[in-house]
Amino acid sequence: MNRTQTLDALWSFQRSHGYLTDLFVKECAKDLGISTVELEGVISFYHFFRRQSAGEFTIYINNSIVSECKGYRRIKSAFERETGATLGQVDPSGKFGLFETPCIGLSDQEPAALINFFPFTNLTTLKVKHIVAELKKGTPLHTLSDDVPDHLRYTPPIDKSICIREYHQGRAVLKLANLGDEGVIEQVKLASIKGMGGAYFPTGLKMEACRSIKAEMKYVVCNADEGEPGTFKDRVLMNKYPGLLLEGMIASGYAVGAREGIIYLRAEYYWMMEHLRATIQDFYKRGFLGKSVAGIIGFDFDIRVQLGAGSYVCGEETALLNSMEGKRGEPRTKQFYPTERGFLNQPTLINNVETLCAVGRVVELGAQHFLKTGTKNSPGTKLLSISGDCHLPGIYEIEWGTKISDILNKCQADDPYYIQISGPSGVCLSKSEFDRSISMEDVKCGGSFMIFNSKRDILSILQNFTAFFKHESCGVCTPCRAGNYIIERKLIRIANGLAYPADYEEIKRWGEIMRMTSRCGLGQAATNTLSMAIDKFPEFFAQKVDQNGAGLNMKFNMEQALQPYERFKD
Amino acid sequence: MNNEITIKIDGKAIKTKPGLNLVDVATEHEIFIPSLCYYKHIDPPLGTCRVCVCKINGNAMPACTRKTYDGMEVELNSEELLDTRKAIVEMMFAEGNHFCPACEKSGDCDMQHMGYEMGISHTRFPHLFKDRLIDFTPKRMLIEHNRCVKCRRCVEEVFSDSGERVFSFCNRGNETIVGIDYEQEATLSEEQAFAAMHLCPTGAILVKGKSFAHPFGDRRFDKTSAHKSEKSTSAAAPLPKDMSPKTKKIIATTSLAGCFGCHMSLLDVDLALLDIIKVVDFNKSPLTDIKEFTEQCDVGLIEGGCCNAENIEVLREFRKKCKLLVSVGECAIWGGVPAMRNTVPLEECLEEAYLNSMTTEPGENTVPYHEDLPKILDKVYPCHELVKIDHHIPGCPPTANHIWKAVSNLLWGDEFSVLYSEFKYD
């Protein structure tokens, strides 16, 4: 078996047998020509792969901060009560396995969970009771699962909107021949399209770099891992406009001279897989994929979907490449760009779903259309996934340069107090900053926009973020692997009232060390928000510590420290 | 064509060739860039430990993953970078469970060596004390997961004859461990197993029965520093002569959860003690057997961490009565050997010691609990988590010279620093 088929093989066995048995792992390793421990290493990297039974129905409840705000604890208890399984375990009958997982891309309809990877949204205790009762009765799972609405809330007038507008299959692809490969890149550059996955790298430059390298095989990879908590724009794009995404990939492939496109889809979106595959089949039927795409002689292009298996860091482009190669999803050392050595060491163009959709639109509508709105450094529009404490969570296509306060009005946030932009890896904003704008010149935004009202405990938000990074760190480099763990301990001390102002300074310095030394963006960004929040919410943090400083004696919780010993009394 | 290029390290121009590994080039020119995971034969470099971080043309990155090019400007020993690299090694100590005095690799260990080279006296981070396995199952080796720093050398370098990996990372994040393939391991020859043991920069891979191949005193890092020119600074501050009893300095000492080894070490100054007591008086101390403080002291020397409630009381009293408080030895600094229990719940420790022990008398099956006995804490705490500690003197135990030098400098001098040869004493 080819190593790149590893994840598919593991999925296929797990789907039919419930979990990966010892015997299977041994044989699969043999098939791959690798030692068992190496395959175990791959399996244990991804949290959706199971080495023990995870129940006939495996339930993953989302434990992201938005879910926590919307009633995670209540839902968790409800599931525990109804299924008889405790979190992290399978109930005695083996029917239900109950687990938690970070953000599943449904922040606009929390609390939500996946059961055997079917989505269940807007959960209530009654709803949980009903679902579990029906499953016990034998009602087929797919009839119970929820349809996931797109919640498209706002889009600019038709002369300015880019992504969220009517889509007509083939409009972009059919323009390629006229435009020419270099023409595509030129348009992308003219429209100043930047990476929407969070790094904002100019897409045109990336295409050029990939194009300039001569190679037998080149790849276009669509990063559909959408793991940043609070983002769901890629989900909506793939659900609503899968064709647009494919056209963007085809256009990119044409521009850089690639022959194969791969969509790396996070396992949390497995429920969209069929839809994507059907669209791909349709494209083949119409001649927009396969040999001589849209009649362009010499341009052959295929697209397939690769399913991930539960790991946020696989959204990092080099980790994603490793994962597609059937390895542990550890980011690579940054010796080469993926455009030089990417998938299987071949030049590879990796772009986010939204970026690729924008490429599709630029071919269809022309760069001039993009320049009609936005700001100087960021023309065009941006999709925001808005969630949290507001009445209208969902997708907002905003013009770059829109004021935060405008956005808060649009989504009807009553009491916005703390806003997290671009997810836990991003930045936080306090009330005094609501007149700033979303733009490259001011507050950049990758897509996640989480609103918290004044009743939320900021420390719990930050603890949730740190727990997320600790859980998702790949573990390959010291500062991130150990650092997030250490920071978590520190936050517990603050929460327990054992900290001093000096602890805040330490957190900032330690965070700086992690930022400077971590291998990839996960560790580099993990403490950004924390350090920032300490500065931006001084009143909140002041009340969490003893202002008189540590002095000579540190606080100590003697009662707690003696608890285990006291159990030996009589 | 002449392919000589010039790079600069901390402003110093170095002529070299392009495309060479920066760490190697620096070493060749007697510039020390700390490194741990870097291993010459592995290409591409692993870049996992991040101990070698420096700034290259302004951007922080690990030196071991960088190749030389013309105009490369390397910032190496700025205060920030020195502290950052030190912090990374401290993190490794805080993350694993490193009890050097009980480690087979001590003196041969790259990580311990880096600790010394960087002058680490204590870690700024709380020790995590995660419970980790010692795996005796493999045929030849044993894997001490407490000591593995996940450098990845073994993963990339150790293959069985059939070309399959013997080691692989397993799990993710802070749960990451190095997994070993028992089947593949069993096929390794004696030499291959040895090679794996020597490849490991720590004492995580050991070959059963062969881990003491080099005797102590004869090990790689026992005496020599990687800094070619060892910068020695001040020797002990001179003791002031003729002090009247009024200006004599006053010292108190105590042993908390320690073994009295540090106190024994104190006495190792031998005859110099006669000079010392001319300028120093001892107040509360096991050396004088004075049980209660009778006056304010200048320096308090603490041996041992806190394992019971009484330790905490004593420590807090020392803090009240002493102007400066010094943690002497590993136990005071972070728990040391007594903290081996920190990875295990207290209940298990006590049951194992008092109920399941082979020497338990029949019928004697209680864990001591009495109002006159100090109550045992859930874990052993380092002194600095309970009171402010002004200074740390590392070592297990520190040598007599080291301790007195530090103390006399605290009392009469200013900053002190210790020679590598004094610092190193396994």
Ligand SMILES: Cc1cc2nc3c(=O)[nH]c(=O)nc-3n(C[C@H](O)[C@H](O)[C@H](O)COP(=O)(O)O)c2cc1C
């Ligand atoms: C920890 C981490 C997670 C990431 N997750 C994603 C992701 O889920 N989706 C994504 O498009 N980009 C993600 N990125 C960014 C990618 O590395 C990469 O920059 C992006 O796919 C490039 O596409 P773009 O230029 O179109 O944004 C992540 C980066 C890091 C460091």
Ligand code: SF4
């Ligand atoms: S920063 Fe974290 S996620 Fe990134 S490589 Fe290092 S350990 Fe892995």
Ligand code: SF4
């Ligand atoms: S491996 Fe052994 S010698 Fe090296 S630091 Fe750890 S405990 Fe000390």
Ligand code: SF4
């Ligand atoms: S066992 Fe040794 S060589 Fe292997 S990763 Fe751990 S420290 Fe490195």
Ligand code: FES
């Ligand atoms: S020596 Fe450079 S990262 Fe480890």
